Amino acid sequence: MLKIQTLSSGSAGNITYIGSSSTHILVDAGLPLSMILKLMNQAHIDPHSINAIVITHEHSDHLKGVADFVTHYNIPIYCHQQSVKILKRSLKLPPHYFIETESTFEIGDITVNSFTVPHDSQFCLGYTFQQDNATVGIATDIGQMTDTILSNLAACQIVVLESNHDIQKLTANPKYPDWLKRRILGNRGHLSNIDCGRAIAKLYQANVSQVILAHLSEKNNTPTLAYQTVKQYLQTQNIIEGKDIFIDVALQSQIGNCYCIE
């Protein structure tokens, strides 16, 4: 059995909960500790039950509350050997908080698998989590979709996937300087709604039945726009949202729906 629930998702802070009946994991903790605890309380997740944090990358919208959370609850951070040096420097924590891993490792009864995604950080990972026949995956902060990402996510029933911005809205945003637009649109930036839709059409051909659109920009996207863009693209591929595949949208600093695979 696996549960997955976004506690907050967006450019201002990301936290996702993954749990089996006996193992409880956070992916990232990108809000202040007090806010994380408030969201966990709303989701009826006991922070004392969390066994570990895994981290996607070192940007502050994924890291903000990590040091406070792991010191307060005395739990480890599992991180790939290539990312451990950077995380030690960013988080300023004693070495015993870090457990170096290979690409695949176990936390309790959950098998965790990490894979590289293209983004303008020193490292950036997506993850899948597997327990018996249940597999869920997370991939956000993706400059461009890759075969590696698609093949890892294809094994999942439920996927949290970045749908960061609407290209027209971003391009026309007068508050964003050109260098920032180029960064976001670049192939180490963030995934647009339409590219997210294209990826979902491919994932539909695999095992995926539920996608949660995530890491939406507050300035260059809206939940309705992300959902409609993806839904309409899928329609052009004869894939009907709500019948062939289900699409949900994760929100900034609000808990999302909790999904459970038996």
Ligand SMILES: [Zn+2]
């Ligand atoms: Zn990032």
Ligand SMILES: [Zn+2]
């Ligand atoms: Zn981010």
